[in-house]
Amino acid sequence: MLSSACPILIAACGNAMAGDDAFGPRVAEVLIRKRLPAVEIVNLGTKPGGLLDHLPGPQLLLVVDAAVQDDKPVGHLIELDWFAPSRPPPAHEAVLSSHGVSIADEIGLADRLGMLPRHVHLVACTIGSTHSGQPMHEAVQRQVPPAARRIAAYVGHWLEKSHKP
Amino acid sequence: MSNSNNKNPDTRTIRVGAIARVEGEGSLHLSMRQGKVEQVRLQIYEPPRFFEALLRGRHFQEVPDITARICGICPVAYQMGSCHALEKALGAFDAVDPAIRTLRDLLYCGEWIESHVMHMFMLHLPDFLGYQSMIAMAEDHGPVVRKALRIKKAGNAIIATLGGRSVHPVGVCVGGFYCAPDPQRIAELLPEVRACLDLMSELTLFLAEQVDFPDFQRDYEFVALCPDDAYPMNLGRIKSSKGLDVDQADFAQAIEERHLEHSTALYSAIRGRGGYLVGPLARLNLNAEKLHPQAAELLREVSGTIGQSLPWRNNFLSLLARAIEVTHALATAADILEAYAPPTRSRVPITPRAGTGGHGTEAPRGICWHQYTTQEDGSIAHARIIPPTSQNQLMIEQDLYEIAQRVVDLSDEQAALQCERVIRNYDPCISCSVHFLKFTRTWQGPRTPQKAPSQ
Structure with a gap:
């Protein structure tokens, strides 16, 4: 019913009405306008627990989210493989999510149940305030177009690679 | 930690x-x-987050979309509360067609299914089975978790069918829906909902048989909507197990909200009595005879298995109450889907006017009550929202008081x-x-x- 028939799933997380937490949804809006081939884009909004509704099926999952990294300034773009040993552990659920099930939990559960695509890639931006009703920090806002471009490029490379014999 | x-x-x-x-x-x-x-x-x-202040001055038709943003898990509850209360304020409540009311129940079925299943199997069950998280639990109970995920997905599919999307749905408006669902889409949903109904019965019995519920009896005052002819979702007078019986519009007079220094939320209490409990346990205890026959049959089986007939006064049994409600929601949804024919109109016309209306509906966690005052041009002059968790806050503290005395040696x-x-x-x-x-x-x-x- 909701499961994706596309090989690539882009899942954006965040509260569009809560300052810098809107990063993911804003990137998703830009990506939707790009009409990328073979891609389904879902805005999970404040309900990351909806990710599993779209799995299994896709071979590549791209997660777009807000991030907190103490040693980086607000507005720093992070891009990494979810399974890379160098990936820092997810922030405690209460820090970034008040929605019971975090995106890290969803990915962990999908992995445990064998529903996760082999390739999971995270694109995130370090953020400052997540207060309701606040606008996005300018430094975060500036990273929306570059993040969308990076994702589009990643999708292009991945499709090219996956079509090679 | x-x-x-x-x-x-x-x-x-x-x-x-x-x-x-x-x-x-x-x-x-x-x-x-x-x-x-x-x-x-x-x-x-x-x-x-000051949503009530945010609504002032907005056009009434914006309210369901704004209030849906209060919660990512139960947006339908906020949409239904605001629609019903505004229809009362605007004098359109009695004009809403039965077919629209049926679709609203279907939408609410989707939310109960999705929200309850997520809470039961991802957040609550690990407690009972001794796991630290759902991920750890999935290692040993993969088939149970998979079935639960399938049911949750069906709930979200129902919401998406009526609301346009499952996260913060946008299909609802004051007066009904922006458009009625496509019969083809409804037909596609039906077999999956039926399959999930069977799965949910299995899972409910699994819970009744496998879970050891702590003994924690308390003398709660249960409060829920109590319609005459159906298990509560959108309509009904508000009644309690200790004699409260008020019209929807009078609920705010029956309770009082207090601000306590240590909390940014308001505490609700019944005037002259004290705290009360809303949610699945209250609904089930007050309305069990109105369950869908398939859910009623399952309740009999579950009660026999755990050796406890209603009323259940142990809030740990809320896990089973939710399971019975999911079964009820799936069975009700299947009936509505099967009988579906596109309504002659998806919404009734609304003429702006000055007025006040109050109405609560049954969010997965309990009564979510809204009150709005509109001005002549249809803009909002005043809004008041009483969510279920703040109503339960006093009961949570009292439960904690009880349990804290039992854990001194731990x-x-x-x-x-x-x-x-x-x-x-x-x-x-x-x-x-x-x-x-x-x-x-x-x-x-x-x-x-x-x-x-x-x-």
Whole structure:
């Protein structure tokens, strides 16, 4: 019913009405306008627990989210493989999510149940305030177009690679 | 996550980082004297979001979309509460077609299914089966989790069919829906909903047979909508197990909301009596005879298995109450889908006018009551929203008071875990009501050994 028939799933997380937490949804809006081939884009909004509704099926999952990294300034773009040993552990659920099930939990559960695509890639931006009703920090806002471009490029490379014999 | 400060043998503080597997942030402080609980305080520190103020001056038709943003888990409850209350304010309540009301019930079925299943199998069941998280539980109970995920997905599919999308749906408007669902889409949903109904019956019996529920009987005043002819969702007078019986519009006069210094949320109490409990346990205890026949049959089987007939006064049994309600919602949804024919109109026309209307509907966590005053041009002059978790807050504190006395001899970490379990019985939605949980326990005077908890 909701499961994706596309090989690539882009899942954006965040509260569009809560300052810098809107990063993911804003990137998703830009990506939707790009009409990328073979891609389904879902805005999970404040309900990351909806990710599993779209799995299994896709071979590549791209997660777009807000991030907190103490040693980086607000507005720093992070891009990494979810399974890379160098990936820092997810922030405690209460820090970034008040929605019971975090995106890290969803990915962990999908992995445990064998529903996760082999390739999971995270694109995130370090953020400052997540207060309701606040606008996005300018430094975060500036990273929306570059993040969308990076994702589009990643999708292009991945499709090219996956079509090679 | 907990740590202790045990340098002074007479005083002890346990701190638990923001509690996992509930929604929102806050802290719990237990003050102990001579081994007894002196004070329980839920300190709510998540900042209020001022939605009621935000609505002032907005056009009435914007309200369902704005209030849906209060919660990512139960947006339908906020949409239904606002639509019904505004239809009363605008004089259109009685004009809403039965077919539209049926579609609203279908939408609510989707939300109950999705929200309840997520709470039961991802957030609550790990407590009962002794796992730290759903991920750990999935290792040993993969088939159970897979079935639950399939059912949750069906709930979301129902919401998406009527609301346009499952996250913050946008298909609802004051007067009905922006458009009625396509019969083809409805037909596609039906077999999956039927399949999920069978799965849910299996899972409910699994819970009844496998879960050992702690003994925790309390004399709650249960409060729920009580329609004459159906299990409650959107309509009905508001009644209680101890004699409250009011029209929807009078609910705000029957209760009082108090602000306490330690919380950013309001505490609700029935005037002259005190705290009360809303949610699945209250609904089931007050309305069991109106369950869908398939859910009623399952309830009989479950009651026999656990050896307890209604009323259930143990809030740990809310796990089973939710399971029965999911079965009811799936069976009701299947009936509505099967009988579906596109309505002659998807919404009734609304003419702006000045007025006031109050109405509550049954969110997964309990009554979500809204009141609006509109001006001549249809803009909002005043809004008031009483979410279920703030109504349950006093009961949560009282439950914690009880459980805290049973955990005196437990280690800090185990004591904190017991308190968290009690809180998760309520499936609290702090995103909605602005709260929850860090845990501290301080001791004054010598600790007197007390009886260990039964679980």
